[in-house]
Amino acid sequence: MTYAARPSVELLHGEARQVDPHAPFVIVMNAGSGRKRGEITADLLKHAFGRANRTYELLLVDDPSQLAATAQRAVELAVARGGAVVGAGGDGTLCAVAQAAIGSGCTFGVLPCGTFNYFSRDHGIPADTEQAIALLLTARAHPVQVGYVNDRMFLVNASLGLYPKMLEHREIYKRQFGRSRIVALCSAIAMLMRRHRHLRLHVDHEGTMQEIRTSTLFVANNRLQLEQVGAAEAPLLAQGLLVALAPRAIGRLAQIVLSLRGAISRMSDADNVTGFGFRRFTVTHPSKRRRRVKIAMDGEVMKMPMPLEFRVGETPLYLLKPEADVAALNRT
Structure with missing residues (x-):
C-alpha cells in the first residue's frame, strides 16, 4: 500500500514573532529528569536571568501525575503576566507543557533535559543548558508544526503496536541500570528478540x-x-x-x-x-x-x-528557537 503525498499542500504557519525583551518566564521543570541536574539548571537560571535583569518563576514537578495541571497553571501565569512558558525536561515533559501553551497566545521555550531530546535537537536548540538559557533571552518565536491523535x-x-511495548520495557531497564542511550538500545534489542x-x-x-x-x-x-x-x-x-x-x-x-x-x-x-x-x-x-x-x-x-x-494540528506552536541558518548549524 503506497500513498502519494500532495506536495502543493502546505501548512501556513505565519511569520516569526518578536518577543518583549522584558517579558517574564514561567518554567516547568520535571524533577524526574534528575535531581542533581535540576539543581544545576536552577542555579544557571538564577545567574543568567539575574545578569539579564529578567524575572522568572520556577515550578518544580515531583509527581508526574501533576505535570499537566502544573503546565496549565504555568500557562495561566505566563498569559496573565504577558510572558513566556518554558518546559524543562525530556520530550514527554515538553509535550505536556506545549499542549497547555498552544493556542493560548503564550510563547513556548525549551530547556532540554531528556535522554534523546529529539524535539529540541530538530529545532537547533543547544543541548548545553547554559546556551539554551541564553537562547531563551534572545530568540524570536517561530511557528512550528504539531501533530494530534484524537485530542x-x-x-x-x-x-501503536510494538513501539509502546518497547518504551515500557525501556523504563524497566532504566530503573535497573540508569538513563542512557546505551541502556535504551539494549532494552530495544532484548524486546525485539521476543515473539509479538x-x-x-x-x-x-x-x-x-x-x-x-x-x-x-x-x-x-x-x-x-x-x-x-x-x-x-x-x-x-x-x-x-x-x-x-x-x-x-x-x-x-x-x-x-x-x-x-x-x-x-x-x-x-x-x-x-x-x-x-x-x-x-x-x-x-x-x-x-x-x-x-x-x-x-x-x-x-x-x-x-x-x-x-x-x-x-491547525494551530502552530510558537517556539523560541534559533533562526533557520543557526538552527541548521546547531542540529546534531
Whole structure:
C-alpha cells in the first residue's frame, strides 16, 4: 500500500514573532529528569536571568501525575503576566507543557533535559543548558508544526503496536541500570528478540480504506528522527505533512534485520516498510469495536479508544528557537 503525498499542500504557519525583551518566564521543570541536574539548571537560571535583569518563576514537578495541571497553571501565569512558558525536561515533559501553551497566545521555550531530546535537537536548540538559557533571552518565536491523535497533541511521534511495548520495557531497564542511550538500545534489542502479535488495522486515508498487518504503526513529526533511520519520507514534514511508517507483518529475524537497517540509516532500502505523508487519516480495528489500545506519544504510554484520528494540528506552536541558518548549524 503506497500513498502519494500532495506536495502543493502546505501548512501556513505565519511569520516569526518578536518577543518583549522584558517579558517574564514561567518554567516547568520535571524533577524526574534528575535531581542533581535540576539543581544545576536552577542555579544557571538564577545567574543568567539575574545578569539579564529578567524575572522568572520556577515550578518544580515531583509527581508526574501533576505535570499537566502544573503546565496549565504555568500557562495561566505566563498569559496573565504577558510572558513566556518554558518546559524543562525530556520530550514527554515538553509535550505536556506545549499542549497547555498552544493556542493560548503564550510563547513556548525549551530547556532540554531528556535522554534523546529529539524535539529540541530538530529545532537547533543547544543541548548545553547554559546556551539554551541564553537562547531563551534572545530568540524570536517561530511557528512550528504539531501533530494530534484524537485530542492529544504530540511534538515528535505517536505510535501503536510494538513501539509502546518497547518504551515500557525501556523504563524497566532504566530503573535497573540508569538513563542512557546505551541502556535504551539494549532494552530495544532484548524486546525485539521476543515473539509479538501483529496488528490488523483498517486505515482510511483520503477516502480510501486499506487493511494493513504490521508490528507497529509509527507516525512522525520529527525530521531528525526520520533521517536517522534513513526514511525517504523525511522531507515531507517541511510540506506541512506528518509521516506514517508501517513495517509489513514479518518474522522475528526479519524484524531484527529491519531494525538494524534503521540503526544504520538504511530504512529507505528496505522492501518491508510502507511509508506515506498525510494531513489526516483514521485507524480502526476490523471488528469495529471501540477497543482501547496502547499509544506511545513522545515517550509517554497511555490507552486511547479506537478509532484513532492522526492529523496535523491547525494551530502552530510558537517556539523560541534559533533562526533557520543557526538552527541548521546547531542540529546534531
